[in-house]
């Protein structure tokens with residue numbers, strides 16, 4: 001099928017590359033010219049395992065193209081994905097101006113052929129109808145220009161499109177894997193024709209043609225109305241964020257009563273009604289999705305006269321959790337002024353270069369405020385020189401340089417390579433041998449044997 005993906009960030013680029021890999025003809029559009037040039041030269045602007053290789057093979061197949069020309073993309077696609085960012089506004093609601101610009105642009109380039117316009121961006125509930133309205137406005141504006149120019153009659157540009165909501169559930173760090181091995185595909189809309197086209201688009205994924213385990217039953221497809229599809233995305237992220245806040249709260253109680261939260265998580269996670277995922281206590285959730293999606297759902301609830309108390313508590317537990325790392329450092333080092341703290345990891349989770357709303361950013365800011373010197377080593381940030389935009393932190397190129405002269409190390413991101421560091425050598429380089437494991441990730445015994453005082457979360 002002919003596909004156009006507008007917005008080539010973590011979601012759009014992965015979607016475009018993966019759809020072309022399963023046989024579709026894809027044009028990816030982005031208004032960032034620099035990014036487009038980079039992608040046209042075969043390079044990925046983001047770090048995502050397996051993406052560069054797949055991008056290369058898709059480009060070689062001739063089924064994947066990049067452009068900054070929206071008209072070209074709209075002309076090409078029978079299915080048009082909107083995959084631009086929806087960052088949070090200071091009020092907590094999501095900033096839909098990029099979606100609006102794209103919807104208007106699509107409207108002004110529609111050429112009469114039937115199109116399915118797909119909201120892949122996470123958008124507030126009700127956005128399906130709103131996008132339809134904006135596309136129609138774009139179409140009407142173009143019509144007006146054409147009529148004024150005497151180029152056409154008012155009947156020529158028809159509104160031959162439907163809007164579908166197709167929320168994305170990929171996880172950064174395993175985005176390609178998740179796209180090929182989805183737990184479910186959600187399609188919201190009221191046009192049978194549009195839903196049928198979306199089902200055709202995804203059929204190879206549903207049939208697990210490129211899945212890791214091809215023997216699994218077909219991927220479930222949830223077909224629903226627009227608002228329910230939009231709500232599914234917010235509810236899923238809010239549930240996961242709440243689950244993490246729950247185990248963090250349990251961890252804080254464990255810390256006080258002398259229980260070990262890792263054992264507690266194991267004990268409750270084996271209950272099939274609970275499940276073991278998202279039960280790792282740590283320094284709180286972050287990233288580009290959970291904080292903004294939970295805030296947006298709280299905001300929507302407020303707009304409709306409902307006080308989402310549970311979600312508000314999940315947010316405040318998370319804020320408190322980030323603060324707690326500072327308290328642990330103060331307990332260990334007392335005065336932080338003049339001390340050097342080394343952060344192992346910066347990104348909000350491993351296998352990504354994404355720093356949006358990463359807990360490390362809060363920690364750096366607070367440590368700077370209290371007069372501590374902050375250094376960091378992150379496998380991706382240190383290596384790729386992506387440290388631009390980070391202030392108040394010295395980026396080291398390896399873990400031993402990080403340890404050199406530190407009063408404490410804080411493990412912020414659970415990168416696998418941190419399991420294999422030479423902690424004995426690192427301890428010898430430290431001024432004071434304290435390691436706070438903000439993810440309960442390391443082997444406590446091994447770290448203690450290496451000479452560190454080990455402090456975990458809730459254990």
Ligand SMILES: NC(=O)c1ccc[n+]([C@@H]2O[C@H](COP(=O)([O-])OP(=O)(O)OC[C@H]3O[C@@H](n4cnc5c(N)ncnc54)[C@H](O)[C@@H]3O)[C@@H](O)[C@H]2O)c1
Pocket residue numbers: 006007008009010011012029030031032035083084085086098101102120121122123168169170171172288289
């Ligand atoms: N990142 C994730 O893990 C994830 C997962 C699920 C859903 N989502 C949702 O998907 C959406 C996209 O997220 P992301 O992380 O990929 O965003 P991103 O910020 O990484 O990428 C957005 C891209 O859109 C481009 N863009 C902005 N305005 C444009 C325009 N007018 N025309 C063309 N391109 C334009 C930007 O240049 C950028 O490349 C968001 O709504 C997000 O909530 C993200």
